Amino acid sequence: MAAEEGQWVLMATGRSPTNIAVIKYWGKRDEALILPVNDSISVTLDPDHLSATTTVAVSPSFPSDRMWLNGKEISLSGGRFQSCLREIRKRAQNVEDEKKGIRIKKEDWGKLHVHIASYNNFPTAAGLASSAAGLACFVFTLGKLMNVKEDCGELSSIARQGSGSACRSIYGGFVKWCMGKNNDGSDSIAVQLADETHWNDLVIIIAVVSSKQKETSSTSGMRDSVETSPLLQYRAQTVVPERVLKMEEAIKSRNFESFARLTCADSNQFHAVCLDTSPPIFYMNDTSHRIISLVEKWNQSEGTPQVAYTFDAGPNAVLIAPNRKNATLLLQKLLYYFPPQDNDLRSYMVGDKSILSDAGLKSIEDVEALPAPAEMKTPSQKFKGDVSYFICSRLGAGPKVVTDESLALIDSVTGLPKGV
Numbered sequence: 001m002a003a004e005e006g007q008w009v010l011m012a013t014g015r016s017p018t019n020i021a022v023i024k025y026w027g028k029r030d031e032a033l034i035l036p037v038n039d040s041i042s043v044t045l046d047p048d049h050l051s052a053t054t055t056v057a058v059s060p061s062f063p064s065d066r067m068w069l070n071g072k073e074i075s076l077s078g079g080r081f082q083s084c085l086r087e088i089r090k091r092a093q094n095v096e097d098e099k100k101g102i103r104i105k106k107e108d109w110g111k112l113h114v115h116i117a118s119y120n121n122f123p124t125a126a127g128l129a130s131s132a133a134g135l136a137c138f139v140f141t142l143g144k145l146m147n148v149k150e151d152c153g154e155l156s157s158i159a160r161q162g163s164g165s166a167c168r169s170i171y172g173g174f175v176k177w178c179m180g181k182n183n184d185g186s187d188s189i190a191v192q193l194a195d196e197t198h199w200n201d202l203v204i205i206i207a208v209v210s211s212k213q214k215e216t217s218s219t220s221g222m223r224d225s226v227e228t229s230p231l232l233q234y235r236a237q238t239v240v241p242e243r244v245l246k247m248e249e250a251i252k253s254r255n256f257e258s259f260a261r262l263t264c265a266d267s268n269q270f271h272a273v274c275l276d277t278s279p280p281i282f283y284m285n286d287t288s289h290r291i292i293s294l295v296e297k298w299n300q301s302e303g304t305p306q307v308a309y310t311f312d313a314g315p316n317a318v319l320i321a322p323n324r325k326n327a328t329l330l331l332q333k334l335l336y337y338f339p340p341q342d343n344d345l346r347s348y349m350v351g352d353k354s355i356l357s358d359a360g361l362k363s364i365e366d367v368e369a370l371p372a373p374a375e376m377k378t379p380s381q382k383f384k385g386d387v388s389y390f391i392c393s394r395l396g397a398g399p400k401v402v403t404d405e406s407l408a409l410i411d412s413v414t415g416l417p418k419g420v
């Protein structure tokens, strides 16, 4: 180590997207290594709307590893954080910062401690896959600081040990997590099927039904399903392998009809497995069911899918439209049933707010004047306040280094999170 011993702080900042599975991961064959019982496929969301930003700092003056999430100190002692730290440290290389006169030899990394600060630009632990963005960012940014040379496949297998779905957030666009066969997990890695430009007409609207923390975590929920659900075995062995092939084909040929049918069927089967678990797990609520019904009736009335829906381990709906036109029609239908509680339309739409004007919705009066969707049988009933807010997004790119030092979450002098 060069520079004046103990006087320096070296940092790296990264930003990683979240992802939403269209073929779900649900069930592990190895709890410690996080090896799944089936392949899964996801779309990566635009990091401008849903992402984690993480700064990792190293200094000889740090007596221990510490982490802050959304401004609050959290423990790093959990096995998952420890696995990721250990795997990245093992691969650390020599680092030299000429400007600051800092030289770290690869054998020194074992003696140095890190401070990690992370911030999610969306609700944490609310079924919006914060753990996926967070753990991918943790691994990616530590890798940058420690000059790790491994490729994305290897990084994905390290992120996997932090949270299964995190391995898919190492890439943008469409991503497949190959379950692998090896007992050591070496072939359980994510691969990119197509980047975010491949099918850039897709519009993603998320109805945030509840941003409260959920009752059953994905980790414990899927453990119970593996132990008790006979449907899970059938799904993993028989249904998913065929569905994955069809989904890859649908993505390759941008076949929205097939993509939508597979996405909805897989979300429904995942929730059926939850119901088949003993005791049963309920992630969706009445609002989720109403949104499914709205989309199903619309799709049926048109004779072909207009929009796809998928729900993770929570009640929030992720709706995927093939183009802007269908997204605006969808929004009109959604806002007819779920107008904002406090009549504030601007804060009711997060992300790409321009979808509101595209849908002709400039004021709350425009929402009140929306016609009832013709395909619905009980159009008069409305559910004001049942959706907290909507996020309009699109497909996005994988993790990136944040080069603007003013955006770092750690103070380069104190080595502590800014504002602490």
Ligand SMILES: Nc1ncnc2c1ncn2[C@@H]1O[C@H](COP(=O)(O)OP(=O)(O)OP(=O)(O)O)[C@@H](O)[C@H]1O
Residues within 6 Å of the ligand: 052, 053, 069, 118, 119, 120, 123, 124, 125, 126, 127, 128, 129, 130, 131, 132, 133, 134, 135, 137, 138, 165, 217, 218, 219, 312, 313, 314
């Ligand atoms: N930015 C982050 N950096 C590091 N860890 C994070 C970050 N964000 C979330 N986590 C970890 O993920 C946990 C939340 O994961 P959890 O699976 O409960 O919720 P979720 O990922 O938002 O929902 P789901 O995976 O069901 O969609 C947090 O308690 C924390 O340990």
Ligand SMILES: C[C@@](O)(CCOP(=O)(O)OP(=O)(O)O)CC(=O)O
Residues within 6 Å of the ligand: 020, 021, 023, 024, 025, 026, 034, 040, 129, 131, 162, 163, 164, 165, 166, 218, 219, 220, 312, 313
């Ligand atoms: C429903 C899901 O979102 C489950 C995600 O589970 P996690 O990746 O959060 O679970 P752990 O591996 O135990 O951390 C489906 C999916 O993302 O594929």
